[in-house]
Amino acid sequence: MRYRAGQRIWETTSAIPLSDGDLEGKQKDLSPAEEQESGRFDVKANESILFFDNLFPLKLTPVLSLLSRRTETDQQLTDLLQRFNSSSLGIMDPIQLVKRAIPGNLPIKVTEIMPRLKDGGAFVKFEYDPSLSASEIEAKLLKKLREEPIKPWFNPFGRIRARLVRGVPWLEDLHRYPSTLLMVEFVPPEPGASAAELPEEVLYSLFRRYGKIADIIPQPADSKVTPRYAQIGFPVLRDAIMARNCLHGFVLGEAQGGGKTGTKLRLSYVKREKGHSIWNWITSHPRIVIPIVAALIAGVSVVIFDPIRLFFIKMHVQHSLRYTDWRIYKWFKSQTGSFSFHKTQEHIEGLGTIWKHRKDLIEQLQSWLDGSSDTFIVVTGPRGSGKAEMVMSQALSGRKNVLLIDCKPITEANGEALTIRRLATAVGYRPVFSWANSISSMVDLAIQGTTGVKSGFSETLESQLNKILHTTATALKTVALSERSKADKDANLSEDAYLEAHPERRPVIVVDNFLHKSEDSSIVYDMIANWAASIVQNNVAHVVFLTSDSAYSKSLTKAMPDRVFRTLSLGDLDADIAKNFVITRLEEDWKREAQEEAEQSDENKKPIPRPNLAGLDEGIKVLGGRLTDLEFLARRLRAGQTPREAVEEIVSEDATDIVKMYLLGRTADADRKWSTEQAWHLIKALSQSPTLRYHQVLLSPTFASSLSSNATNGEAALESLAGAELITVGTHQGRPQTITAGKPLHQAAFGVLVKDRVLRAKMDLAVLNEMAKVEAKNIDAVEKELQLLGGLPRHTGESAGRVMYLLGKLDAGQRKIAQLEREMGGLKKILNEEF
Numbered sequence: 001m002r003y004r005a006g007q008r009i010w011e012t013t014s015a016i017p018l019s020d021g022d023l024e025g026k027q028k029d030l031s032p033a034e035e036q037e038s039g040r041f042d043v044k045a046n047e048s049i050l051f052f053d054n055l056f057p058l059k060l061t062p063v064l065s066l067l068s069r070r071t072e073t074d075q076q077l078t079d080l081l082q083r084f085n086s087s088s089l090g091i092m093d094p095i096q097l098v099k100r101a102i103p104g105n106l107p108i109k110v111t112e113i114m115p116r117l118k119d120g121g122a123f124v125k126f127e128y129d130p131s132l133s134a135s136e137i138e139a140k141l142l143k144k145l146r147e148e149p150i151k152p153w154f155n156p157f158g159r160i161r162a163r164l165v166r167g168v169p170w171l172e173d174l175h176r177y178p179s180t181l182l183m184v185e186f187v188p189p190e191p192g193a194s195a196a197e198l199p200e201e202v203l204y205s206l207f208r209r210y211g212k213i214a215d216i217i218p219q220p221a222d223s224k225v226t227p228r229y230a231q232i233g234f235p236v237l238r239d240a241i242m243a244r245n246c247l248h249g250f251v252l253g254e255a256q257g258g259g260k261t262g263t264k265l266r267l268s269y270v271k272r273e274k275g276h277s278i279w280n281w282i283t284s285h286p287r288i289v290i291p292i293v294a295a296l297i298a299g300v301s302v303v304i305f306d307p308i309r310l311f312f313i314k315m316h317v318q319h320s321l322r323y324t325d326w327r328i329y330k331w332f333k334s335q336t337g338s339f340s341f342h343k344t345q346e347h348i349e350g351l352g353t354i355w356k357h358r359k360d361l362i363e364q365l366q367s368w369l370d371g372s373s374d375t376f377i378v379v380t381g382p383r384g385s386g387k388a389e390m391v392m393s394q395a396l397s398g399r400k401n402v403l404l405i406d407c408k409p410i411t412e413a414n415g416e417a418l419t420i421r422r423l424a425t426a427v428g429y430r431p432v433f434s435w436a437n438s439i440s441s442m443v444d445l446a447i448q449g450t451t452g453v454k455s456g457f458s459e460t461l462e463s464q465l466n467k468i469l470h471t472t473a474t475a476l477k478t479v480a481l482s483e484r485s486k487a488d489k490d491a492n493l494s495e496d497a498y499l500e501a502h503p504e505r506r507p508v509i510v511v512d513n514f515l516h517k518s519e520d521s522s523i524v525y526d527m528i529a530n531w532a533a534s535i536v537q538n539n540v541a542h543v544v545f546l547t548s549d550s551a552y553s554k555s556l557t558k559a560m561p562d563r564v565f566r567t568l569s570l571g572d573l574d575a576d577i578a579k580n581f582v583i584t585r586l587e588e589d590w591k592r593e594a595q596e597e598a599e600q601s602d603e604n605k606k607p608i609p610r611p612n613l614a615g616l617d618e619g620i621k622v623l624g625g626r627l628t629d630l631e632f633l634a635r636r637l638r639a640g641q642t643p644r645e646a647v648e649e650i651v652s653e654d655a656t657d658i659v660k661m662y663l664l665g666r667t668a669d670a671d672r673k674w675s676t677e678q679a680w681h682l683i684k685a686l687s688q689s690p691t692l693r694y695h696q697v698l699l700s701p702t703f704a705s706s707l708s709s710n711a712t713n714g715e716a717a718l719e720s721l722a723g724a725e726l727i728t729v730g731t732h733q734g735r736p737q738t739i740t741a742g743k744p745l746h747q748a749a750f751g752v753l754v755k756d757r758v759l760r761a762k763m764d765l766a767v768l769n770e771m772a773k774v775e776a777k778n779i780d781a782v783e784k785e786l787q788l789l790g791g792l793p794r795h796t797g798e799s800a801g802r803v804m805y806l807l808g809k810l811d812a813g814q815r816k817i818a819q820l821e822r823e824m825g826g827l828k829k830i831l832n833e834e835f
Contacts, residue, residue: 036114039171046127047111048134049165050141051245052101053121055094057154058178097152098124101160102142108137118177119241123169124162130677163210163242167265168249178241179269180214185229189251189264196259197228198252206247206265207232211239244269249380306471309429313475314482316428317403317507354386354573354627355394361568365395368566369542372503373565376536376556377544381570382743383725384628387546388512390570401479401507403427403541409512411524416461419524419542425467427472462523469531472557477540480506499539507541515549529559536560549723550731572744575623579616580713581627585634586611611637619643622651624744651704655749658683663763664727672724674717675708677770680763682727682739687750692739694718694729702767705774761830768827772820782806 035041041049095113102108112125128137141162149159184203188195201214207213217231232731234240249266252258282289314320355362368377381387405426413419424432482497490501499506508530515525532543537560547554556565573581590610623629629650636646662679681702685692697703703714711717718739722729723791726746730738741747754760786806789799 035112036171036173041112041114041125041169041171043125044127046130047125048128048137049169050124050126050138050162051121051165051169051242052098052124053119053161053163053242054152054155054158055097055122055160056115056117056120058120058237060154062195081578094122097150097160098122100150101141101145101162103140106137106140106144107132114171116245119245120178120238120246121241123165123171123245134164138162141342143690145563151152158238161238163240163246165246166250167247169245170248176269178237178244179271180234180237180240181241181270181272182232182234182244183229183268183270184232185227185266185268187227187264187266189262193261194259195261195263196257197226198230198257198263200230202252202257203230203232206250207243210234210243210246211236227266238653240269243267305431308431309471310475310478312430313428313472314479317401317476317479319400319402325719353577353584355390357573357577358390358394358570361570362390363393365391365544365568369395369399369544370504370506372500373538374536374539374540375565376532376560377566377568378540378552378556379544379546379568379570380550380552381548382572382626382728383548384626384743385548385570385572386627387548387570388510391544391546394511396508399508402510403476403507404510406511406512406530407524407528408516411516411522416464419461420464420468423524424468427468429468429471439693462527465524465527466531469527473531473535473540476507476509476535476589477538480540496539502541503539506539509535509541509543510546511543514545514547515552515555525555526553526558529555533559548725550729551719571625573627573630575617575620575625578623578625578630579620582616582620582630582634582637583613585631586613586637589634589638595677609640611640613637614641615643619647620749622647622744626743626745629743629745651745651748651752654745655752658726658746658749658753660761661724662721663759673710673713675706675711676763677702677767678706678711678714678717679726680720680767682721683750684754684760684763686727686739686741686747690740690747694736697739701771701774705771707770707773707777757830758834761827761834765824765827765831768820768824772817772824775813775817775820779810779817782813786810816821 043049094115098110098113102110108126108128112123112128113375114123114125116122121264126286128134129652145160145162149158151159184198186195186197197219200218203216204213211234214235215231216232217233219225219229232243244267247265249264251262251264253262254260257263362784365379379387379391392402392404405423410419410422410426413422421432424430477495477499481495484498484503489497493501511528511532514528532545535541536543545556547706553565566827572578619633620630623633632650633643634650637643641649662683663676681700682692682697685697697718698714703717706712706714706717718727718736721727722742727742728740729736729738741750789803789806790797
């Protein structure tokens, strides 16, 4: 027999005697190294092969393979025989185990030893006397091993086993490792012959001698795979190894059920996929596994990150991480006035006068915060009136545990991730993984596309914001109860009762710029209002809303419908107080600059001129008492301008801003609910009269019959313009009553705009053009109705009145269009002649 390594092709020159299991002799002797390279043994007529199992540990097969050589030379394989014949073998040497297993009275001579590391054993080729058969030698060896079991050092519970190799072993060194499942292929012993498929009974009788068989799995009858095969499973791995090494290449004759030409067995290991069964189940049941994984991730997040987030929120509310509140910083600051760890911010001087004017409001707010208030505190006033400065620097000065939430950066964030991150930053919620929501949304979308159901990984913006606010509420309650001790007289009270009895211990939440962008679709305001309502009702904290929107009650009433809000309104400063503020601000700036100049050398000294305040009263009258405008005026006066020059420049800049934002249609707000014609109508009307009747404006053609798709509702247009601060809507007993300019500076800017002949002609032309289109639309409707009446079979007295009414309306409409066209002609002449 000859074997070509790597292709499993056997060439049989003569039949193998099946009675005793001996191997056929070879025509050419091969050296041990050549046997290893060719993948087959060179077996003579009086030689056979035994396979000894349990000589090497299977778990250490990769390590032993690395330590061994890639190929065995003749000298190395011969050394094994010398070690076998030596009498000084170590107890740990596997060759010693082979020598101990072979009885001394057994008339055989070992001629070759071929270790099989990955099989954990070795092939032992031996010569024997022709008077004995190989089967008798195997029987004596088995008897000796049963009576005197030999146990290897690495497996004290196992024993050495040996069996006669009945087939033709394949000495391959491929990376194919043993398995408990064997593939038995039925191939013909010679090319062109046919092989018989062995039944389970024959397979059982062949393989049972090597160990207990777990199962025999025949090839399905309808399978078209050739050659035909069967699978045999062993419970013990070493039993499968023994069977594979002893029966590979075994040929069954016709008497054993192998057919007329015989059937050769080709054995190979089948890798079991037990290790992937769990993974396969997971990937096959995504509807069950994905929600479980999502729940586990959420649980881990709650257990690990929530305590960290609670800690950072408490530090943020208590200002524990703000070094300017540390005692050591205050001590250094007291020792040297110029000492500072951070860049100094511009100090707003002159506010003492304003706080004296608003002392009653400050004291009222402080009394509400010290009392047991179970409702919101709302501080209203136009933008620039100093609401935040009054609340934070005066009413809450020196108070512990203050949390400021500015809604402006949160609502102006682009995208959900940025919105989440800005709210988390405002309350001190960290760590926050805002980017994970985008990734989980993509994963959820991909899973939904493949499985048809949502995985639940992604969370909506509302759920993410609710999680942040809920964690903040928990931290606020912990802060409120942090100063409670067992020594208190009311230590036996419950937590809710303690918070209700000690309103001064509750933190203060200041929500600034509430309804900064008055959009009905924004959920941030509603969520903050509902969250604040639950905090107030549970006596966890005081909540102060700062807003310049007069329609704040709509949002807050939905959150707390059974409460009346405590309200403080800040208006513009009186003329005297405004003038005093500007003068004080300029005086303090002049003193500081004079002191800095005095500290310089005599050569560099320059006299500091005092600002020119001539005409300041008229400038204050124009600008009004808006704090931001007064600050702007003071900076210009400090720069050397006269009050008249400063006011004219401020009014001119404000007029330019109004044109850009309201008249040229360049505003970035694509969802605005007013048209440029409506804005011009108000500017022109307010320049003539500082106060307009609300409903008179609504009944004007520009508001009642606007053709703009986003400005068809006149009341919504006025509300949107009020939110944009072009106008201010005054109320009386809850209903809108008057319309005034958004701030006094706007009133002066309106007069400047109306005096611009080109701008006035352009905007009046747009208004007249829209009115002409409205009249044309009405005439078109009248003509259609007249055409319908003219198509009646007969005219009666009842329809004559309607016809006359429509004809009169048609004539009036046409006369109005003619008048509008004459006016538009004059305006076009101005646009053609003037710049």
